[in-house]
Amino acid sequence: MQYAAYVLIQLLVIIMLAPLLDGIIRKIKAFSQKRTGIPLLQVYYDLLKLLRKTSVVSEESTWVYKIAPYIVFSTSIAAALLVPVTTKIMPGTLPGDIILLISILGLGRFFTMLAALDTASMFGGMGSSREAMVSILIEPSVLVSLFMVGLISKSTSLPQIMQAMKGIGAPLTYPVFVMIFLAFLIIIIAESSRIPVDDPSTHLELTMVHEAMMLEYSGRHLAIMELGAMIKQLVLITLLVNILIPHDQLIAVTGIGALVVSIFIYVAKVITVTIIIAIAEVCTVKLRFFSIPNLATLSFILLFLGFLQYFILGGSNV
Amino acid sequence: MFSYFDVLSVQILFSSFILMANKRIKSYIKTFRIQSLLIALTAGAMGFSLEKGRIDLLVVCLLIIVLKVILIPNMLEKTYASVEYIVEKDFILNIPILVILSCALVVFSYFSVSTIEGINSGIINAQIVNSMSVILIGLFFMISRKKAIGQIVGFLVVENGLYVTALFSTHGLPFIVDLGVFIDVLTAVVIMGFMVFNISEKFDSIDIEKLNKLRG
Numbered sequence: 336m337q338y339a340a341y342v343l344i345q346l347l348v349i350i351m352l353a354p355l356l357d358g359i360i361r362k363i364k365a366f367s368q369k370r371t372g373i374p375l376l377q378v379y380y381d382l383l384k385l386l387r388k389t390s391v392v393s394e395e396s397t398w399v400y401k402i403a404p405y406i407v408f409s410t411s412i413a414a415a416l417l418v419p420v421t422t423k424i425m426p427g428t429l430p431g432d433i434i435l436l437i438s439i440l441g442l443g444r445f446f447t448m449l450a451a452l453d454t455a456s457m458f459g460g461m462g463s464s465r466e467a468m469v470s471i472l473i474e475p476s477v478l479v480s481l482f483m484v485g486l487i488s489k490s491t492s493l494p495q496i497m498q499a500m501k502g503i504g505a506p507l508t509y510p511v512f513v514m515i516f517l518a519f520l521i522i523i524i525a526e527s528s529r530i531p532v533d534d535p536s537t538h539l540e541l542t543m544v545h546e547a548m549m550l551e552y553s554g555r556h557l558a559i560m561e562l563g564a565m566i567k568q569l570v571l572i573t574l575l576v577n578i579l580i581p582h583d584q585l586i587a588v589t590g591i592g593a594l595v596v597s598i599f600i601y602v603a604k605v606i607t608v609t610i611i612i613a614i615a616e617v618c619t620v621k622l623r624f625f626s627i628p629n630l631a632t633l634s635f636i637l638l639f640l641g642f643l644q645y646f647i648l649g650g651s652n653v
Numbered sequence: 654m655f656s657y658f659d660v661l662s663v664q665i666l667f668s669s670f671i672l673m674a675n676k677r678i679k680s681y682i683k684t685f686r687i688q689s690l691l692i693a694l695t696a697g698a699m700g701f702s703l704e705k706g707r708i709d710l711l712v713v714c715l716l717i718i719v720l721k722v723i724l725i726p727n728m729l730e731k732t733y734a735s736v737e738y739i740v741e742k743d744f745i746l747n748i749p750i751l752v753i754l755s756c757a758l759v760v761f762s763y764f765s766v767s768t769i770e771g772i773n774s775g776i777i778n779a780q781i782v783n784s785m786s787v788i789l790i791g792l793f794f795m796i797s798r799k800k801a802i803g804q805i806v807g808f809l810v811v812e813n814g815l816y817v818t819a820l821f822s823t824h825g826l827p828f829i830v831d832l833g834v835f836i837d838v839l840t841a842v843v844i845m846g847f848m849v850f851n852i853s854e855k856f857d858s859i860d861i862e863k864l865n866k867l868r869g
Contacts (some may be wrong), residue, residue, distance in 0.1 A: 467785070508657065510656070510660045628754075629748050632749045632753070633752070636667070637667065641664060644659065648779035
């Protein structure tokens with residue numbers, strides 16, 4: 336019973352928090368341009384309004400197009416359930432969590448690309464081919480960063496990794512974890528199609544990636560797709576903050592009080608990282624598409640240097 | 654206790670990787686500023702944290718900020734503004750390959766440093782490997798860029814690397830040596846800036862490939 340309650344709380348926290356991050360990023364961007372910007376909760380209103388509308392489906396499309404939003408949403412939710420958000424309790428107690436997590440996220444992305452190809456619109460095809468390229472470039476960094484953390488904590492299960500990180504103390508004072516932190520920021524930016532890689536606020540431009548794949552969707556389907564993408568972004572941020580900045584309540588859960596405190600600390604950490612991402616978005620311009628390999632190389636180099644510092648040079652043995 | 658020196662030395666190394674991945678001359682200069690700021694931080698942190706409390710290292714920190722963060726980059730930017738410059742491809746190989754080759758340089762410097770006897774202590778080892786790699790990457794940067802200003806920045810990065818190596822291996826050089834080195838660098842930059850200006854006047858470009866035509 337208690338177990339189910341924790342699962343529900345975790346799910347609710349993730350779903351309720353995910354659109355807020357977009358709101359915060361938009362607000363900071365508006366602030367940097369000396370605009371008032373939309374209200375912080377506007378993203379929620381938009382989603383609710385879209386949910387109430389019927390969706391228009393092209394006659395030429397097949398079942399893939401109709402089923403894709405639900406698959407994207409459910410893969411994001413499944414990924415969210417694999418990551419311990421506020422407590423040690425993890426619903427899906429399976430071995431090999433990291434690999435499962437990455438492949439679940441990969442499944443969602445695969446169906447997004449299929450659905451974009453399905454309607455045979457020109458933008459959809461371009462969007463999915465670009466998305467494929469970006470994901471190929473960034474996937475090695477995701478794998479290497481998570482496996483490096485796994486190697487250091489000698490486990491691939493996320494709760495055990497977090498336990499080991501808490502044992503280290505403050506991971507961000509060691510070179511290897513600073514490197515992983517920076518590399519993971521680049522990964523989050525690329526995976527959630529933020530500005531140096533893709534501009535989330537453009538419509539009908541030749542440079543868009545994620546928006547191009549969403550172009551055919553409307554109404555309920557669009558709302559579910561967008562919420563799925565936001566949850567995916569939050570899952571990645573959660574991974575970053577809970578692995579590299581662990582807090583006490585994350586490990587030892589005792590009753591409701593600790594849970595509430597844990598949720599507050601968690602939200603504070605996530606918002607901090609969101610602000611960092613927003614500042615990065617304000618300070619940079621969108622890269623030329625063929626410069627994205629350079630960004631991916633930089634994130635890979637960060638991981639390489641971190642690996643070298645920890646495993647080969649053995650600078651500061653944790 | 655010394656782990657923040659490790660973090661700083663890795664950041665310095667990574668800033669030279671960023672320099673390698675840069676495309677424009679303005680961003681070379683910006684990255685050089687950041688790297689020098691990190692070095693100033695290292696010197697300052699060392700001055701505070703060592704047992705005796707070395708005041709001269711704090712002076713050196715201030716000197717680095719004045720010279721390498723403010724004065725020399727400003728001078729380079731002035732030179733850059735005075736020569737006519739067209740944005741074009743400046744490097745010999747494409748950027749991912751250059752960056753991966755720089756990785757190989759780090760590995761190489763690890764193998765070469767690990768054969769030196771006397772520095773068996775693990776902590777010192779990592780920092781020295783990082784700063785030796787900064788020297789090698791600076792040299793490689795000089796080879797990989799065609800434009801003269803890029804080569805000046807490469808020279809300055811080599812100098813940064815030498816200084817950081819000295820800093821980490823001795824924990825603070827004698828003050829008079831520091832002063833000598835800084836004055837040398839300043840003179841070199843002034844002379845090189847003048848030469849860039851002259852090259853640009855003679856050949857209408859600062860591309861050093863054009864100097865090959867002098868062979869006749």
